[in-house]
Amino acid sequence: MGDLLTDAHWGVLLILLPLFGGLCSFLWPSAVKFIGLATVSAVALSVVGLGDQLLATGVYHHAVGGWGAPLGIDLYADGLSLFMLMVTALVGLGVSIYALDYFDQDEARRFWPLWLLLLGGLNALFLSADIFNLYVTLEIVGLAGVGLASLSGGGAALDGAMRYLMATLLGSLCYLLGVALLYHSAGTVDIPLLAERLESTPPVWAALGLICAGLALKTALFPLHFWLPKAHASASAPVSALLSALVVKASFYIFLRLWLEIFSVRTEGVDDLLGALGMAAIIWGSLQALQQTRLKLMIAYSTVSQVGYLFLVFPLAAIGTFSAWSAVAYLVLSHALAKSAMFLVAGNLMHFGGHDRIADLDRAVQRLPITVGAFALAGVSIMGLPPSGGFIGKWLLLNEALNQGRWDLVFVMMIGGVLAAAYIFKVLGFAFTQAPVTHEPKGVPAVMEWSALLLAVAAIVVGFLASPLMLILGIGETVELMGAGQ
Amino acid sequence: MEALDFALGLFDILLVFLVLSLAWLVMSSEDLFRAIVLFVAFGLLMALVWVRLEAPDIALAEAAIGAGLTGALMMAALDRLSSVKPIQKVAASAQRKQLSLSSKVLPLIALVLIVLGLGYALLSLPEIADGLTPNVKENMAQSGVKNPVTAVLLNFRGYDTLLEMVVLLLALLSVWSLGGERKLSPRSTNPILGSLCRVLVPVLILVSCYLLWVGADAPGGAFQAGSVLGAAGVLLLLSGWHVEQKYLLWPLRFILILGSGVFIIMAAVLLLIQGGLLTYPVAQAGWMILLLESAATLSIGATLAALFLGGVPKSRVDQ
């Protein structure tokens, strides 16, 4: 039995299960909730299975069709992939439970097939070792994201979805052109083979520029973030949570993966440029968040600033240390949990009061203590206060910046933390005060309150799990490669 | 022989010039209808380019999808656009005139710089590169088909194609999620369209079957066959094809997911038997690929026609 479990193709299951579930939920609309929850749970179990397998045997490697690179496509999972799959499964489970009560039957019929296919696309993305295959998964993620973003209907959501569609298609095309250049430079689209074969030539530089630009647009790195606030703020709450927590991270993961394996040797100046954009994103996003009067827009701008932190890793890791990379993985994890919790909280508050005006939260804390508690806990992680996942991530990053004497980065991170505290305490402040206009509040289903709290608590708890999580991140070649630089 | 080379070279230059000017005109012409017509012409010329590049499989796909279906989608959208908001065109062109010089010149400079930069990158690629040609050639015997492009699409990189079927389905799911219901239009009063349909639709279906069958050995395959089938569907929709409501629910959905469904089930079964995702046993590869392609053709055809309709189809006879 033990052999069967460690030999099973968990990685392949992680892709096929949600896709199959998505088809089934389309075919049997009356059973979507059951099919959806069963699929998401099965995916979460498969991630556990894959984790168990990786801890026992090291990396997972599967040559699709038995051909192997360069002719075929390879699936590949190391610590970083497992980490991303874990984040996806955790957030996905929380949001799925929330969605059970959030959507009415008609909306649920449209939500679940799109979400399950998105989940399949995300898993396929984290498991792919082939840059053209990554393009196809990016398109799955992008189109599913657009479909989900427009789910709630209405002018604002459609406008946001349209901006998102334009941005994501342009990003994909830039990425694809980069892939084409790399293929014709090296005769392969397999990441490990590219790493061996690529030399520093003009086409490779052009490809680097195009791929970075395309993925930065999809990740909403300042100043290419223009599409994000509207798209994320006008979607329905569970969708905003998925988009902010997972979809943005998917393109960042490709960025990170390609950087680590292909482009790391050939980057002079690009890393500093990315760092500078990251710093600008932190300041600009936080200032914008502080000025917002609508809760969901504030949370969306907060995502713009938190994405900035992720890009600070590139100038720091140029010198090549493991702690910089683990810091960024930690930030991805804790931001995904905290941000999805925040959007779910926003959904609860909208359900409760019918609006998301921050100034009119009207003593929500007394009437929705669990929801406001979830917001506060998620806020702790976003601000980077101990004990939380956000604290560990930012602390590791800060440490690295101090060690390398990058005072500019240290300064910006400090400012970013203060600004984050300001916009989060602003919300909490209004949640305690009475609004001038009182209105008739609606009750919020317990499932919606508790699932938001669950994700927020998880964002705190991961702050205590540093050593097992580092162990997971340490699986596989990427880390040896990263560790070699120490 | 040299004269032929010279003539072909001249033809290349003429074609490049034409394609480029059409693209520019699509972007710059004021009238949207004209832009779409030019875009269809652009697609047809692109099909010619593919022939020149010895890519007949792409030429077929481009002619059917790139020029045909995309053009039809755009035309239908423009038609609906004018019925939704006739004043829009005026507003848009009025706004256009307000564009300052710098907002037009700066992108133009950027355009030139990008072309120069990428052009330099292309010219510094090695003169001769085999890519994956030798690898494909070496493994053709094990692929189960004789057309190398089909071998890559369905076997060597079949996993891409599986995911691509999901992309197609996702587009339709998103459209349905947006579009609400769309009643099948009443029977067209245009007798020419009706009789054209009676002749063309069976021919298109035959062509589709032929493309599907021949795809194993010669240019053709599921995507080309599926898009021809989709074109037949579009014609039927235009001529007011009546489908009873009961067929529009479960049976239609079943056909729509058939392609990706069979692919996923096949992948899972092969994983169990062969121990690998989409690892075909060499002796059985041929018919397995044909099965996958047949399912994919049906789904692609149905999905493209449904995308053209643009909403959840509903019988015009209310039940």
Added chain:
Amino acid sequence: MNSPMIYALLGITLFSVGLYGLIVREHLLRKILALNIMGSGIFLMLVALGKRSAGELPDPVPHAMVITGIVVAVSATALALTLMLKLVEASGSAVLHDAPKDRS
């Protein structure tokens, strides 16, 4: 310069012309046309450079990639067009306005 290279250069020029149109033109239908032209340019470059092989036949792998790409492009186009129509119905405009409504 041989003919595949000419077509590859045409490809990147089409990409750039499409990009220009995407940025400069405001009507959403035109932006969708622009994205399609950009895509065609990439496909052209991908295939044209595959003709550099020394053998008789061009590289079939880019051909398969382009067929994949064409299907992805038509899917995205159909979605974009439907989204555009819905947006026009809801807001009365086929242009994305950049007026900063965020602070209202």
